[in-house]
Every structure is written in structure tokens, then in C-alpha cells.
Amino acid sequence: MDLPPQEFETEGFWFTIPAAIQHECxxxxxxxxxxxxxxxxxxxxxxxxxxxxxxxxxGGMSTNYHPQTDGAVIFIYDGIPGGAGLTSAAFADAQRLLHYAQDVIKACPCESGCPSCVQSAQCGSGNRPMDKNGAVFILERLEACKAPKDRIQTESDGLLSKRRTSRAQEGTQPYSQNQASGHLYYGVFDLETQR
Known part of the structure; x- marks a missing residue:
């Protein structure tokens, strides 16, 4: 079944994967x-x-190339129209989120991925493709290039806004310039997904 894209405004953050890591992959x-x-x-x-x-x-979406980030990216967003501040609350500690994800994947005894580590019952693409070992490979490299804690930008720094006011007030930037660690961003992003 081919459903139309589901569109709604929300908040989220995203991790870009540096080109050097993509080349290593x-x-x-x-x-x-x-x-x-x-x-x-x-x-x-x-x-x-x-x-x-x-x-x-x-919610989440990942792709090996997105034109607005000019590379591989993982989006994590509030699955509630308008956003609920969920991803905003986790943004300042998003590096720890990736560290915990890496720990869970590494600790799982399965060979290629299971519901305890990388599979999801809500996955719209049937948990395909999935590369558990590749996830660890990327996460180890992202952890090695993370920024010092004093470079993490948070809402209290005045760099983030909780709610989008209007498209006209956003300017023409294709994505948030609120860079936190070289590959971690928070903001409003036009994204379509299918369920």
C-alpha cells in the first residue's frame, strides 16, 4: 500500500554524519x-x-543523503503536531543519548538486530534495511569526534526557540544554524515521512 506523505509541524533535532565517517563506512x-x-x-x-x-x-527518519544537510542524517522529532518539547528537553544531552544507544546495541547478544536493540514495532519500512554492526561502527566514530560540553548550545543560551512563529519570520536558511557539536542540530525542519 502506498500512502500519501503525512505532514505536520513539529520540533526535533538531527545528527549529521561527517563525510569522513561516511567514507570510512x-x-x-x-x-x-x-x-x-x-x-x-x-x-x-x-x-x-x-x-x-x-x-x-x-518519531524518526534517517537517510544516507538529504539535500538540506548535504549528507547523511538522522532526524529525531516530537511525533505530536506542533511539538511538545520532548526533543527540546533531550537536545542538550543528545550526545549521551547516542552513547546509551551504543551501549544498548553492543550489550545485546543478537547477531544482526532484534527488538531489544535496533528493531521497532512502529517502523514504517519493516525494519529494513538494518545494520547493527554498522550502527556501532558509526556511533564509535561519532563519539570520538564529539565536542566539549562547553560547546553544547541550549535554549538558555538564547539560540533555540521553543515554537516556530511563522515561515516568513524564519528567513531562508535551509536548516538550523544552531550547531552544537559539529554534527548535532536542533530546530524546525521541513520533513515529509510516510507511515
């Missing part, structure tokens, strides 16, 4: 899309440990 035979998808699911699954939320209130 290619060189090592890592399924980049499968690895990104596995990271997305693991991060959403572990999200309730950081913010009091049902993981079904969080």
Missing part, C-alpha cells in the same frame, strides 16, 4: 542506510530513559 563495507536506521531506532528506544515520554511519541 564505504571503505569498510558498512551498509550506511542500514546503520543509520539502526541508530535511529536505538536512540528512540532509549529516549524514555532521558525524558519522561512514551517512545511512540517520538
Amino acid at each position: 564505504d571503505a569498510q563495507g558498512v551498509d550506511l542506510m542500514g546503520a543509520l536506521h539502526a541508530i535511529e531506532h536505538a536512540a528512540i528506544g532509549i529516549f524514555p530513559l532521558m525524558v519522561m515520554v512514551d517512545h511512540r511519541d517520538i
Whole structure:
């Protein structure tokens, strides 16, 4: 069944995957899309440990190339139209979210991914593609290039706004310039997904 895109305004953050890590994935035979998808699911699954939320209130999307980020990216967003501040609450500690996701994936004894680590019952693409080992490969490299804590920008720094006022007031930037750690962003982003 081919459903039309579901569109709504919400809040979220995203992780870009540096080109150097993408090149390493290619060189090592890592399924980049499968690895990104596995990271997305693991991060959403572990999200309730950081913010009091049902993981079904969080959405995600990953792609090996998005034209507005000019590369591979993982989006994690409030699954509630208008946003509910869920991803905003986790943004300042998003590096820890990735660290916990990595721990969960590594600790799981399964060989290629299961509901305890990287699979999701809510996945609109049937948990395909999925590359558990590739997820660990990328997460280890992201952790190695994370920024010092004093570079993490939060809402209290006056750099983030909780709510979007109007498209006209946003300017023409394709994505948030609120860079936190070289690959972590928070803001409003035009994104379509299908369920």
C-alpha cells in the first residue's frame, strides 16, 4: 500500500554524519542506510530513559543523503503536531543519548538486530534495511569526534526557540544554524515521512 506523505509541524533535532565517517563506512563495507536506521531506532528506544515520554511519541527518519544537510542524517522529532518539547528537553544531552544507544546495541547478544536493540514495532519500512554492526561502527566514530560540553548550545543560551512563529519570520536558511557539536542540530525542519 502506498500512502500519501503525512505532514505536520513539529520540533526535533538531527545528527549529521561527517563525510569522513561516511567514507570510512564505504571503505569498510558498512551498509550506511542500514546503520543509520539502526541508530535511529536505538536512540528512540532509549529516549524514555532521558525524558519522561512514551517512545511512540517520538518519531524518526534517517537517510544516507538529504539535500538540506548535504549528507547523511538522522532526524529525531516530537511525533505530536506542533511539538511538545520532548526533543527540546533531550537536545542538550543528545550526545549521551547516542552513547546509551551504543551501549544498548553492543550489550545485546543478537547477531544482526532484534527488538531489544535496533528493531521497532512502529517502523514504517519493516525494519529494513538494518545494520547493527554498522550502527556501532558509526556511533564509535561519532563519539570520538564529539565536542566539549562547553560547546553544547541550549535554549538558555538564547539560540533555540521553543515554537516556530511563522515561515516568513524564519528567513531562508535551509536548516538550523544552531550547531552544537559539529554534527548535532536542533530546530524546525521541513520533513515529509510516510507511515
